[in-house]
Amino acid sequence: MERALERPVRELAAPGLLTTLEISLLAWVLAVALGIVSGAMRTVPWKPLRALATFYVEFFRNVPLLVWMFFWYFGVPPLLPGGAREWLFNHGAEFWAGMFALGVYHGARMSEVIRAGILAIPRTQFEAAVAMGLTTFQVYRLVIVPIALRLIVPPATSESLNLLKNSSVALTISVAELTFQTRQIETYTAKAIEALTAGTVIYLVLCVGIAAIMARVERRFAIPGLIARGG
Amino acid sequence: MTRMRSVVVGLALALWLVPPAGAQPDTLAKIKETGVLTIGTRTGSPPFAYVNKNNEWVGFSIDLVEQLVKPSVEKAVGRAIKVEKKESTPPTRIPLLSSNAVDLIAGTMTDTPQRREVVDFSLTFFYTGAQFLVKKGSPIKGVNDLAGKRVAAQQGATNAKILREKYPQAQLREFPDQPAAFQALLQGQVDAYTNDGIQLYGLKAKAPKPDEWDVVGDFYSEEPYGMALRKGDAKFKAAVDAGLKNGFESGKYFEIYEKWFGPKGELPYPMTAQVKAYLLKQIGK
Numbered sequence: 364m365e366r367a368l369e370r371p372v373r374e375l376a377a378p379g380l381l382t383t384l385e386i387s388l389l390a391w392v393l394a395v396a397l398g399i400v401s402g403a404m405r406t407v408p409w410k411p412l413r414a415l416a417t418f419y420v421e422f423f424r425n426v427p428l429l430v431w432m433f434f435w436y437f438g439v440p441p442l443l444p445g446g447a448r449e450w451l452f453n454h455g456a457e458f459w460a461g462m463f464a465l466g467v468y469h470g471a472r473m474s475e476v477i478r479a480g481i482l483a484i485p486r487t488q489f490e491a492a493v494a495m496g497l498t499t500f501q502v503y504r505l506v507i508v509p510i511a512l513r514l515i516v517p518p519a520t521s522e523s524l525n526l527l528k529n530s531s532v533a534l535t536i537s538v539a540e541l542t543f544q545t546r547q548i549e550t551y552t553a554k555a556i557e558a559l560t561a562g563t564v565i566y567l568v569l570c571v572g573i574a575a576i577m578a579r580v581e582r583r584f585a586i587p588g589l590i591a592r593g594g
Numbered sequence: 595m596t597r598m599r600s601v602v603v604g605l606a607l608a609l610w611l612v613p614p615a616g617a618q619p620d621t622l623a624k625i626k627e628t629g630v631l632t633i634g635t636r637t638g639s640p641p642f643a644y645v646n647k648n649n650e651w652v653g654f655s656i657d658l659v660e661q662l663v664k665p666s667v668e669k670a671v672g673r674a675i676k677v678e679k680k681e682s683t684p685p686t687r688i689p690l691l692s693s694n695a696v697d698l699i700a701g702t703m704t705d706t707p708q709r710r711e712v713v714d715f716s717l718t719f720f721y722t723g724a725q726f727l728v729k730k731g732s733p734i735k736g737v738n739d740l741a742g743k744r745v746a747a748q749q750g751a752t753n754a755k756i757l758r759e760k761y762p763q764a765q766l767r768e769f770p771d772q773p774a775a776f777q778a779l780l781q782g783q784v785d786a787y788t789n790d791g792i793q794l795y796g797l798k799a800k801a802p803k804p805d806e807w808d809v810v811g812d813f814y815s816e817e818p819y820g821m822a823l824r825k826g827d828a829k830f831k832a833a834v835d836a837g838l839k840n841g842f843e844s845g846k847y848f849e850i851y852e853k854w855f856g857p858k859g860e861l862p863y864p865m866t867a868q869v870k871a872y873l874l875k876q877i878g879k
Contacts, residue, residue, distance in 0.1 A: 437778075440781070440783070441781065452782065456783065534770065535774065536769075537767040537768050537778075543749065543768070546685045549685060549688070550752070550754070553708045553711055554712065555688045555689045556692065559689070
């Protein structure tokens, strides 16, 4: 590596990468939790729950992520009491706003993936579980959701990679993530093409790595007979 | 076969991203052929370059190009030319220049030693320094009152870098553009917004209630604005500099300054004797 680039990489790119991973991981946990709950809710035999989940999904996935970033950063804090607001502003409000924006937005998209997985399960599974004497909640918790999760690994992987890459949008509300920092490197060194290329390569390596791990997970958890592919 | 082809296409794409090394840029030849000088400038940095109420793309920097640089370049290429404008922001302007998308950056770009390693700069055409925009009555009076305070800056700007290096006691928040940073100041996400003084005056003048805001502090950085061009293009640089030099000598530059920054201008900002001396020193006066 060129000597001139050593410092910016150590002081900017490394913490930027860490922030990208932190915000993506937390947002991913939130998105998966919201996705499982709302995705399951959209298939239950009780209309108000279905309506609530449908509202969440359609509302959050049909507004651009950039707008959600501004909403969580500029729109939510004024609703908080003065003391809490000041505390938050001093303790990384932009990070948490970005995390919620990403998590809630991708939760709505993840929800559709999970719903698709649930709908792919033959109706007979559901009926068999009910016939065993399980309540609806137990049917979902013990049978339907676990099977659905094993079916949706490929689209869920795609969605997770999208989340990781979309975390770069948080730079608009001053979150110092990887893309933000590659731009900083440009400021420091004026080497724009090199900084952009480095950022591109880092995202690529991260995403390809995650995709490779998920491909293993997919093989490991595939259910013979339910997914038409050999291991 | 298909795989082979995709490898070749991939490589071609990768190479396309890397600018050809060693090729001497010759912007004048290109302008002579096309009859067009393409500049990269701003749309939201009044009064240097912005879209005004009548939806016209105007400003001090643009006037300098139209009235000083253009005639000089026309003389150098021996034909009439047209000036075309493209939007360029701090993160995009150097790539736009090195990819040949624009020929000259004329906006609010500070001439720095780091940037001089990749681009060349014309003579300095404006001189300012970083200050702070705060709510009236704020305890922040300058760069020494920043301990523990949240300060907004613009991403890719030189003053953010200075703050981070020399005044780490401030909590820096960097936004991609002026409106977002100002919104954060308006709502209290940050206590101050730092940028080049002249831009803060421009922002204050455009704010819904200008009286509620103050521009404070001595210049804690030097921000000489220059026009950036591709590195190593001596002939083009000579033509651009000749235009500016001629403007300084004939007084045309000061007329344009008066139009934008004079008492009746878009943003009254009288030129100090110190700045005038700095500008004239460049042409040996």
